[in-house]
Amino acid sequence: MVGRKPGYFIIVPILISALLATGMQRIRYEADPEYLFSPTDGPAKQERWTIETLFPMNLTKDFDVGRMTRISPFARIMIEAKNGKSIFDKEVFADLVKIDKMVNNITIWHNHRLWKYKNMCAKKNRRCFENTILEFADRLDDMEKGKYSIDYPLMINEVTFKVFFSAAFLGGVKTDEFNMIESARAVNFLYFLETGPIKTERANVWEAAFLQLMEETEFEHINIAYYTSLTLSAELEKNTISVLPLFSVTVVIMLAFSVSTCMMLDWVKSKPWLGVLGCFSSAVAVAAAFGLTVYCGLEFIGLNLAAPFLMLGK
Secondary structure (H helix, E strand, C coil): CCCCCHHHHHHHHHHHHHHHHHHHHHCCECCCHHHHHCCCCCHHHHHHHHHHHHCCCCCCCECCHHHCCCCCCEEEEEEEEHHHCCCCCHHHHHHHHHHHHHHHCCEEEECCEEEEHHHHECEECCEECCCHHHHHHHHHHHHHHCCCCCECCCEECCCCCCEECHHHHEEEEEECCCCEEEEEEEEEEEEEECCCCCHHHHHHHHHHHHHHHHHHCCCCCEEEEEEECCHHHHHHHHHHHHHHHHHHHHHHHHHHHHHHHCCCCCCCCCCHHHHHHHHHHHHHHHHHHHHHHHHCCCCECHHHHHHHHHHHHC
16 A cells, blocks of 8 residues: 555655644743743742732842742852861951952943943842841951950841841851850852843843853852852753763664664565664654644753654654
C-alpha cells in the first residue's frame, strides 16, 4: 500500500510536519523558577494574593522588607572578613564602606537616560533601603575601646527609636555575657529595586551590571559572595546551555547505535537505513509537536531538549 501510494504515507506526513514545525519560529522560552516549579493554584499563591490585596505595598513609597510576599528585583552581597578578623575592624569596615559606595554608583543606560541605584531603589519615606550596619562607622574607635557596644539580636536607639535587627544582617557573631556583640565575621548587604512593567526590565539591566562589577572586583580585607533575583533562573539556564555542545555528539551516538542494532551477518536481512529513518522520524515528530504546542500558546522549557531521546526510547 505504501509503495503504491507513497504520497499519502510519505509526502503528506512530511509536508504536514514541516508546516507544524514552522511554529518553532515563535518559540517563547520560560525560565522563571516560581512559574516552573510551583503549582499555579496552590494555597501559598492564594494566601499571597489575599495578603497583597488587603495589605498592598508600594515599593516607591512604603517599602518594608519584612512585608515582602514575592521575589522582587534585588541584589545581595554576603561579606566575610579575611584572616578571621571582625567586620568591625577598621580596615575591614573601610572595605564595607567602599563596596557599598561602588554599588550605589553603578550607572546604567536605559530608555535614553542614565540611571543610578538611588533613582530606581525601593523607598520608604523617600529614602532607599539602607544597610544600617554602615551607620556605626563613626563608632568604631569607641567600640574598640569598649565604650560602645551593639545589642544582639536586637538594638533600639533610645534617641531616634530606630531599630537595628543585628541578627538579620550579621553572621559569626560572638557576644559577651550581656548579649553585647564582641565581634562578627560576616555581614549581609541588600539592595532592593522598584518593580513594574518598565521598572522590572530596568532593574534587570542594573542587576546584570551589578554582577559584572562584582566579578571584576577584589578586596584586600574581605571575601564576597553575591547573587540577585535573576541568579537562580540564570543558573538553571546555564545548566541547559551547558549540555548543548554534547547534543550533537549524542545524536551521532544514537544514529550509530540505531544503525548497528539494525545490522545482521546476513546482508539481505540487514536494514541500516531503517535505524537512520527511525531517528529521522523521531526528530520530525518532535519538531511538529513542538511547533503545534507553540501555536497553541505554550512556553518552551529546557527539559524539552530531552524529548527526542525519550521518543527514541519508546
